[in-house]
Amino acid sequence: MKKIVILGAGTAGTMMANHLHHELDKKEWDITIIDEREKHYYQPGYLFLPFDMYEPEEIVKEIKDFIPKGVQLLSGKIEKINAAGNLVQMENGDQLPYELLIVATGAKIAPEETEGMKGKEWQQSVFDFYTFEGALALRDKLRQWEGGRLVVHITEMPIKCPVAPLEFAFLADSFFKHKDMRSKVDITYVTPLSGAFTKPKATAALDHLLHEKNITIESDFAIAEVDNENKKIIDYGGREIPFDLLVTVPTNKGDELMERSGLGDDLNYIPTNKATLQSQAYPNIFVLGDASNIPASKAGSVAHFEAEILTENIKHFIKGEPLKEEFDGHANCFIETGNGKALLIDFNYTHEPVEGEFPFAGIGPLRLLKESRMNHMGKLAFKWIYWNVLLRGTHIPFVSATMQESGKHFSAT
C-alpha cells in the first residue's frame, strides 16, 4: 500500500481527508491524518465569544467525528518532516513513511515576538482573541469592564482572517451601545497598513464605516513594544498610543516544526506554488490552508477552495500528469459590522473586492461590499455550513472554487 500522510486535522486537513477518502482507490492508498489535539475549534467563533454572542460549547467538537472511517487518525505532536527521506518524525520517536505529504498545520499567534506583549499585563489589560483561551479571558474581562480607552491592534501582516480585528472593533461599538456605555468607551483601531484594509475599494468602504461608528483609526503603526508600566503601545517611530484595554492580534506564524525541518520562511510558512499548491522544495509535498506562504487570505473559505483544486492536482500527480495551475487566490469573507449587519467580500489574486451581487449576478441574494441583514444571516449560517458542509468536503452549490467575475461591478467607482 502506498501512503498519504496529512499533517494537521484543522479546517484544511479535515477537508482533504474527506476529499481523498472519497476520490482515491482504497486498495491502493492508505491515508493517515495527524494532530496533537483531540478537539476541533471553529476559529471564526473566537470573534463572537468575547461578546457573549456564542457559548464556548458551540464552537468546539471532537476531531474524530469529522474524520471518515477508513482514514487513520493519529494523535500526537509532529516533531519534524524529514523531506529528503520521505519520513514524518513524531515527538514520541515514531516514524511514518510517506509517498505523498499534505501539510495543513495552520498558523498560530506568537506574542513573544513583540517586546513586552506577554508582560505582566497579559490577560490583565492586554488580550488576544485569536485563541480559545484568549477569547474566553477577554469575555470575562468585557463582562465587568467599566470603560475607558479600548485599543484594537494588529501587530504585523499577514494574519489569519485579516478582517477579524476590524469586525472586533465594529462589534465592540455595537456591544457597548447595547450596554448603554458607548459614551464611556473610546475605540481606536491601530494597524500597520495605510488604511482599514489592503485593497482600495474595500478600504474606502471600511474607512467610512469606522468613521460612522466613531472609531479612530491610527494607520502605518509598526509596533516596537508594549509598555506595561504606562499602559501604552509604542512604535518604531516613537509614536505612542495609550490604552486601558488592549486587544491585539500578535504576529502570526506557521508551526515551529517548519523551522525544525528547514522547510519554512522567516515566519515558518512553507514556500508554495500559488497556483498548484505544490511546495517549492519537494514535488511530493503539498501545502494548503494557513501553513503556506501564498499571497491569499488565511481563511477557512480559501482552504475550502484550495481543497477542491488540490484534490484534482493530487490525482494528476499520482497518475504522473502535469499539475493544473488553477488556484486563483479566491476568498469569500463575511465582515460583521455590528447591529445585526454584515458586508460580504469576494475576491482573488488579481481582482480586488468590489460591489455587486452574490452568488447570482443581478439577483444576489447577498450584496457585495454593502451592509445588509442578509449578509449577517450569512455569517451566522457559516457556522452551520462549516460543521456540516465545509469540513466534510462537500461542494457548496453555486459557489465555484475559482472566482466568478459576473455579478461584480468592476468598472463602478
Add this chain to the structure above:
Amino acid sequence: MEKIIEGKTISVNEEGYLTNFTQWDKNIGEAISKEVNITLTPRHWQVISYLQDEFKKESPLSIRKIGKSGVVDIKEFYALFPNAPLKTATKIAGIPKPASCI
C-alpha cells in the same frame, strides 16, 4: 500617469510610485526625496540599493525583513525615513509600494 522629473518623462501611478523601474536614476531618487522632505545621506543610499536589490530578486519586502537584513535595524530605518519608512523608501527607490498580502 506621466510626470516630469528632472526634465525626464516617467510613468507613475496615482500615488506617485514609478511603474517602470528602468526609468529610475539617482537624480529621480533625489527629486522624489525632496518632495517628501528627506535629505539623502550615504546611509539612505545604502538602504535604497538594498531595497532595489531585493526588488530585482522579486523577494517581497516587509518591515520585519528589513529589520533582519543586517543592512539597517528597524529603529534606524524609521530615523532615516520617518513615519512610514517602507512606503517612503520604496517610492524614492523607484520600486512598487510593497503590498502586504492579505
